[in-house]
Amino acid sequence: MPDIARRWDDLGDHNSLVEFVDACLRGVAQVVLQNNPLTGLLILVAVGWGAVENGQPRILGGAVVGLVVGTATALALQVDRASWRKGLYGFSPVLTGIAIPTFLDHRPLMWLYLVLGAAATTVVTLALNAVFKRWGLTAFTFPFVLTTWVLLMAAYQFDRFTVLTRLQPTFPGEGRHATGSFDWDLVPTFLRGISQVFLTDSWVSGLIIVLGLLVNSRWSALFAVVGSAGATLLALWFGADGASLEKGLFGFNAVLTAIAVGAVLHRPGVAVTGYTLFGIALTLFVQMALTTVLTPLGIPVLTGPFNIATWLLLLPERHFAPVPNHERVRDTVVSVLRRSV
């Protein structure tokens, strides 16, 4: 294995196509804050599995198109090459590429919309990173969130598109209890909470993603599971909607918060773990609130709650939460700050 990895890296240094593919795969992995092409490959397999299982293989196509267009747009805009090679310009467009065919009906124009949207995601990544740099933060996946919200809300105004969010726009508190109850099948629910990071509803995909995390970082794999389980159980306790619970929809934002706050951006430890557990609860509350905000607009929260909660948790810069050492930084999303923006 390490031997193959070394050969792959060598290839990437000499062959532009391999370098591009490598940057794309790392881009997929950076969604869960990992810098590893194998992690990215396993996640693509997970997305593909989920797409086929749910009868929508075009979603895998959307992921690949979004990833390639977004990564290529970053090249055309001459972004910092080191950050680009780490996949830091791929992780938001790949999510836009998954979201568009998930939430819009299938027609040729959808693909043009997806291409424009993926390119816009890269421009928005550059713009928002420039904004957040002022506080020593990155925009995380918020460029994906913002761009996709804009594309979906714009689609409501165009006859040529139909928005499939199945979120009937309504007032908060109306018609909320009609969607069935939770069947207590906990482990698959926790795994679906992980697959939903990639808008995928499949416990098998969740398992493959955990594998993808394991090949790069055990702490990240552990905190992913803790995040999904913690937020799902809390949502269950407080009486959240059963149908959404079962699909893992209350887990995926906390998965990302837990990886970011507990494993990647701080040195794992007792105080950090306590802060992360608090962060998981905060992420769930922010997600529920954002659901209420977006209900009248008929759009989904996406990974917005993860971004908001993680900014709130990182901004205080507390003593038990040192910024990671230089070696660590080199491999994480945070390094985009120092170099390219």
Place this chain on the structure above:
Amino acid sequence: MPDIARRWDDLGDHNSLVEFVDACLRGVAQVVLQNNPLTGLLILVAVGWGAVENGQPRILGGAVVGLVVGTATALALQVDRASWRKGLYGFSPVLTGIAIPTFLDHRPLMWLYLVLGAAATTVVTLALNAVFKRWGLTAFTFPFVLTTWVLLMAAYQFDRFTVLTRLQPTFPGEGRHATGSFDWDLVPTFLRGISQVFLTDSWVSGLIIVLGLLVNSRWSALFAVVGSAGATLLALWFGADGASLEKGLFGFNAVLTAIAVGAVLHRPGVAVTGYTLFGIALTLFVQMALTTVLTPLGIPVLTGPFNIATWLLLLPERHFAPVPNHERVRDTVVSVLRRSV
């Protein structure tokens, strides 16, 4: 009186419990931008009076729990001690502690929610102060506003809570005129405008709060009354909802703007008073606009309009509005900027 005050300060220097109680009392006073434990004590009495008068004594309990949890969380997060002693980490959590039992129905889980919410308010205080520091501002009471909005909007998604805002979610302009007319009992209305700063509907409480202001700053007491009266009369002239008018709901944000802009953050004077009167009108318009924004979401504006209007008034940094001199700064909320964040 000054003798008791001196002995209390001496006690606080040597006894941790007295120091903690002192920081908590100052925290209550900092809601109205005062640094004085006696002011805080009088305001707690006012909140208690209002809670009992309205048959909801648990609101006083919520205030105390929120205040203690928020202040203790700040200690645990090792914030700057000097700012902490001035109550700068107590004033948002005490408001969260009042708001939760006011707007959610009574049940044991509500108290857990309140404790989590008060701790979150302190984290959000640290986060937002770090954001606003870039412009030489603090977040004022916005950490309370943001956290409480999140908690209330999240509660809409949980079966275990019922939101009692009595704001039937609706479109702006619908069913607005059904709520009765104003009875022209002006002075109690002005005083209720002051008590509503602490979400309390009682003219007696308003009077006690004015007393609390008087023991620390006559200018603040004067501008509190001017803010409440000015905004209420303007709302009356423009034809705002009579029932809300009578409860003082159009006064409390202007009370805070008037104290902040007219008495505490600038040296009182003619030009500053003119700017403050303009600020009172601005606060009312922002409050009315925010009411329209939040109507479809079924949540109250809280002190959001005060924060927005005051930021807009301070950002221009005009000639007639010098930042206060160092001695003054030492005792106001602004000092949080220089020291702890």
Place this chain on the structure above:
Amino acid sequence: MPDIARRWDDLGDHNSLVEFVDACLRGVAQVVLQNNPLTGLLILVAVGWGAVENGQPRILGGAVVGLVVGTATALALQVDRASWRKGLYGFSPVLTGIAIPTFLDHRPLMWLYLVLGAAATTVVTLALNAVFKRWGLTAFTFPFVLTTWVLLMAAYQFDRFTVLTRLQPTFPGEGRHATGSFDWDLVPTFLRGISQVFLTDSWVSGLIIVLGLLVNSRWSALFAVVGSAGATLLALWFGADGASLEKGLFGFNAVLTAIAVGAVLHRPGVAVTGYTLFGIALTLFVQMALTTVLTPLGIPVLTGPFNIATWLLLLPERHFAPVPNHERVRDTVVSVLRRSV
């Protein structure tokens, strides 16, 4: 012509009234990012023509009152004189002055509201420019947008006003297709797209505005037409609402983005033109999304989409898009950054 211009400039240096009128006229021109009193005069003629053509001459009155009050408020607040003379404190208030009589019913109190709103627009200009300065940006026309949104949403809460936006508050996707079809009369539509920058629905006014641009900058005139045509055709292709299309309502934001990004803030060129075409599409999508956001609130998007899209396009600071050289900067809205805020 140049002779008259020179004499006018001489007069302005010695006569305060001429200086004030000159600053006001430049203020009108700065809406479309031009620093030329003749451009401003022609645009005022265009606004007047549209007001009379649509039977609402009071709109011209509102424009003049807003312009004078906003410009005078800036003087009273002692802003940087050089920026003031370039009209940089007039362009937002003139738009507020047009918007208030357009969207509120006619009654004496409306004029007081307009005067307060124009003064507030200047305060908000100072405040938002201070915010955006941190990223080397200005607030463009966003002070007008924010202030007018606040005034309209506040008006919903006041019995004394009736909001005439004719945007029945509703959920996105509801009742959208009832408003008729487009009649393919393209050139007048493109010109109305330009006149709508000043909330005016008249192709004659659009033509006069193009003339006004031509006397100062051919590139600006060209990009104004490209922006209006591009966004209108894209909206037509994607199936946007026919009635709004015909009124030019999908063109005006792109007009401003195209002038700003294509002609004024970058040196015109091939790469910049490509980026501008992308920016026109981005502006349209942002406008459609903002329409969905604001539909439940019953208020119009105004020039919000131009501001948002242009910030997103400028923040990345890409290689092909150098900030303009010093001579250029001296005459554009950007110079407000360096000098006065």
